[in-house]
Amino acid sequence: MKNKIGVMQGRLVPKYRNQYQSHPVGYWDKEFDVAARLGLDLIEFIVDFDCIEENPLMSADGVTRVTEVAARTGVQVASICADCFMAAPLHSADPMVAQPSLAYLRRLIDHAPRLGISDIVIPCVDQSSLRSMEDSARFVAALESVLDEAGRNGVNLSLETDLDPQSFARLLERFESPRVTVNYDTGNSASLGYDPREELAAYGNKISDIHIKDRIKGGGSVVLGTGNTDFEGFFDALRPLDYQGFFILQAYRDDEGVEIFNRQLEWIRPYIEAYGARIKG
Template sequence: MKNLLGVMQGRLLPKFNGRYQAHPVGYWQDEFPIAKSLGLDCIEFILDYNDYEINPLMSEVGIQELTKIVNETGIKVVSICADYFMEAPLHSNDSKVVANSQKVLSLLLKNAKEIGVNDIVIPCVDQSSLRSESDKKSFFENLLPLVKEAEDLDIHLSLETDLGPKDFLHVVKMFNSKSVTVNYDIGNSASLGFDPKEEFEAYGNYITDIHIKDRKLNAGSVELGTGNAEFNKVLSLIQKINYTGPFIMQAYRDDEGLEIFKRQLSWVRNVFTVGGLI
């Protein structure tokens, strides 16, 4: 069975409030028919910190609307990028922030189950990086109660970090749970200068969600195939782990979004189809 190919929410639409990546409040529905016309399988929904209360993922009415558009278009939502936790990390020093983030994640898990989500990506990068042993300890203690909920609902909490392979594996193993897995971002790893072979040897079997992106070393996103990501090497490593999760295009975007996406979609179909991955 081939893997689902999808897009990070908003990449097929004009930028929301000029932001590079955000849930498109008020016009998110427009993306589903566009995704269908491009032959995609899914959209990775975003839960932002800003206006999170009005995100359809946060209410029963929103879930009903989302279910309706998924059924009408056939474009699934099997994963969520919970950028909320970049602004309100579970290892925050503020106990009120932590308590609210735990409530948000608990509600997100319950609602995600209703629409058939398999992965909720928890980003621990940039301002939410796990910079110290103390951060890791707090993150573990504060996420642990939600891990049990995720296990009961059979949903992965897919961690995205900027840690090196061994440190990342250590964090995942702390939880000792089938529900704590890895989001692998091809471009971010290239930007950090990590060796894909070392990464896959460490935590390849834990990967349940993959972001397709290209970046230059120590720099930002660029069009796919023009950065430092070693796609051929990464794809051969993915084949070896019998990966069954989605491939989500989180590729470089401009203000308009659609034309540059189409160009990169052709690139992905050429490269990934050869390996029989999509």
């Protein structure tokens, strides 16, 4: 079985409100046709905080619309990048922030089975980093409160953090449920100066969603192959884990998106295909 390849939502259409990454309100469906033409299998949906109720994943009617577009184009939605939890962290000390966010997460978990969504990525980076023991305790408690629902709906809560490998592994050990997994971002790890071999040795068996990106160490996103991401080391470390999940390109984008994305897709595709071939062998 080949690993499916997808794109982070918004990379194939013009920027929404000139933002680098966001859910394109009002024209999200157009991206499915572009993705189909490029031969992609998936689009990872973004859920932003500032327009959350306009996101189709937040309503039954909206989910129906997404299923119709996915069926028409053959491009599926198997994962969600819940960027809303960066603006309003689940582990906020302010209950006026944390409680509505937990309600949003419950809604996403509830709607996920209708689309066949297996992963909800929860970012704990930048303004939502887990900076203290108290942050971590609140975060663990929040996730524990929805794990039964996630289990019933077949949904992984896939954590993206900026913790070092050992600290991340210790955080994961606090959860008994197999539904707490890892979103691995190749570019973010490179920016932080982490070694993919060390990271995957610490928690690689927990990875359920992979974002493909290239970044400069200590800096921003760049075209795949031009930054500090060690793609050779990453795929070598991934191979023994028999990872069967998908690869989502969250690669560098410009104002239009399609041409530069396609160039990067063709650059990374041989890595993914070679990985799959060696796994089968």
